[in-house]
Amino acid sequence: MNSTEVLELVDDLIFAKTGKHLEDLQKDVLKGTIEGKTYSDIAEDSGFSESHVKNVGQELWNLLSLILGEKISKTNFKGICEKIKRQNFSSAIILGNCHTNPTANTNNINIFPVNIFPDRERYCSATLTRSPTYLENSQESKNQPQLYLAEAPKIFNFYDRSSELTTLENWILKDSSRLIALLGISGIGKTTLTLQLIKQIKTNFNYIIYRSLRFSPTLDETLTKLLKKFPQEADISQNIETKISQLLNYLNQYRCLIILDDLQMLFCSGKIAGQYQTESENYQIFFQLIAEMNHQSCLILNSREKPIEIAQLETKNNSVRSLILSNLGLGAKQILDNHKLSDEETWENLIDIYQGNPRWIEFTATMIQELFDSSVAKFLQWEKVILSESLVAELDKIFPRITQNEQTIIIQLAQENQPVTLHQIDKTVELSTSDLLNSIQSLKRRLLLDIKQEDKTTYFSLNPVLKQYVIWKEEER
Ligand SMILES: Nc1ncnc2c1ncn2[C@@H]1O[C@H](COP(=O)(O)OP(=O)(O)OP(=O)(O)O)[C@@H](O)[C@H]1O
Ligand SMILES: [Mg+2]
Incomplete structure (x- = not known):
């Protein structure tokens, strides 16, 4: 071996x-x-x-x-x-x-x-068992779920996130939440966290299914793919309504955990955040039914943008929850450790600048390895926040999606040296009040704003990475 x-x-x-x-x-x-x-x-x-x-x-x-x-x-x-x-x-x-x-x-x-x-687990998980002695001592004796994770990326390392895992575990296992939105900017770790969660709670389910919506499939295609995972008691219907009720039956009959990843790919580009493309609008009805009908399963939606209906469902239905994933915190030190970087006393500073975003930190760590002799201190000597090519490419995917009005606000925030209030933004940008408020709300749903409350006043700002990116793009124009 x-x-x-x-x-x-x-x-x-x-x-x-x-x-x-x-x-x-x-x-x-x-x-x-x-x-x-x-x-x-x-x-x-x-x-x-x-x-x-x-x-x-x-x-x-x-x-x-x-x-x-x-x-x-x-x-x-x-x-x-x-x-x-x-x-x-x-x-x-x-x-x-x-x-x-x-x-x-x-x-x-x-x-x-x-x-x-x-x-192998992916293909024949249901029949995999461990020896009887092991089973007796193990939580896994509870259940061997049917795992359909072939589309999911493999996770190699997992650090920290214990409080997020506990929250999700409690919502799903104790509170029987039926619909959970896991939200966060790209690279923050939504997919990784859900895959780790599966490892931890899989024995509580009969079926666990992961699907990515990255190619914006229609609801009909998604339902057909999901239905095929269950024992076929009847033919899969051609009718979408019947397909939904067939799936709801399975969700009631079996305890299932379904993850639909990359939900933002169903939303319009260049419009207010969380708005479905016309051909994907019926997903809204599907999610509403998942939230409101009686069953014993849970659907997790991973998204870079908060879907509009989740906010509405959340307030009236306590089996609907959303969790915003932020900074990985000190767990990100292990990423720097894996890259064998030096000057550990400066790592927290680096993590802070790059918002504890594991993907941003990975890209930056690679650059430090290649161009700065693995020295974080040398890298931090540069006055500006440095954005590696890969990080710029990542951010390039986000910005074309936001509206013109949102861009105006972002450009203004990039010029501010301190967090500002709504009134201050209002004075500096030429937008009607409703455009301003809707755009701020939309930027918030995309998790692009840093928001803090002080003395009952809300302050808005951009994090150093986004700020540097916007300034740099403006200079390029
Ligand atoms: N808790 C973690 N421990 C270690 N590495 C992590 C963790 N979370 C994320 N990563 C790493 O960060 C990178 C981005 O993570 P992931 O793909 O889960 O982000 P995401 O939020 O799903 O991004 P996207 O919106 O692009 O789908 C991956 O390389 C992953 O391995
Ligand atoms: Mg992902």
Whole structure:
């Protein structure tokens, strides 16, 4: 078993037990152990003290001993992995035949290493089980859902977001929310968060389905795709109303978690935020029915813009919620750590400027690696906020979508040195009051404004990245 396979397997085991993924140093210990390195070698490679690495190693072996039901140490770990590999490959037929019982050959090791073939779960999740001993001790014994995640990107790292995960988990599992909008600017981590959420709560569902709306499918196409995932009790109707009621029946009969990602692709470009294109308008009725009809399932909508109807439904229906995803916070330090950047004392400053947006920080970290010898301090010496090519390309996708009036306001805000009130904006832009208010509301729905309350007054501003981008675009014109 190579070190990547070992890391995947151990990560899967530890996640199932603790709900947490392996940390970087734990990965270094495992990898070093497989490669026959001493603690002193691992400490030197990872930059930590030998005693700290030993402690981390010992905790890891203790946890693995608990999970596997036999004593694991640095000395026997490689041998145990080989044993797992032999058992797995002797039952490798399951790769071709998902219905073979994978628990039959577990002998004295109490796990079945499902993640040795990482993508297999997508195709035959319903039949994957772990050995009986493992199941008894595990939350996963509750349920093995049918997972339809083939369209979802794979997540490699996940940091922080524990409060957002708890909020979503409570809304879905405790409050039985039926419709949740997860909102945030591009790159803030909506897709990643929902995929992590699935890992944590999947055993509570019969079906979990992820679909992206990035190519703006019609409601009819989306319903057909969703209906095909369920056992066909009757033919899928040609009629859209019947399709909706067929789906609602399934949502009532089974507990399902459906994620529709990239919802903003159904909205008009160049119009007020959250307005559906004509051919997508009937999604509104569908979402309203999901919110109002009786069923035991939940639909999560990921979007860069808040749909207008969500705001209305939220106020009158307590099974509809929305969560705005913002700054990843100090979790973003781990992104900088992965890029092996230096000057840790300056990292918070960098994270602040780039709004804790994981994608913006990844782009910037790559630039720092390539052009600034990995030194964050050297990068921050530049007076201006620097926007890498990739970051500009990302922002270029946002701005053509906003209206002329919104652009006028954004350009004005980019020139302000301090947050300003509505009255101050009103004095500096030539817009009617209703245009001004509607445009501010729309920018708010797109999560493009920084808004703060002080002494019962609301102040608006642009974050440093958007500000620099707008100034730069204006200079270019
Ligand atoms: N909590 C996190 N931990 C580690 N990396 C993260 C986290 N959240 C996001 N990322 C990384 O940031 C990048 C953007 O995340 P993601 O695609 O989830 O954003 P998004 O909000 O869905 O963006 P979009 O609106 O473009 O779909 C990805 O590379 C992802 O790996
Ligand atoms: Mg996304």
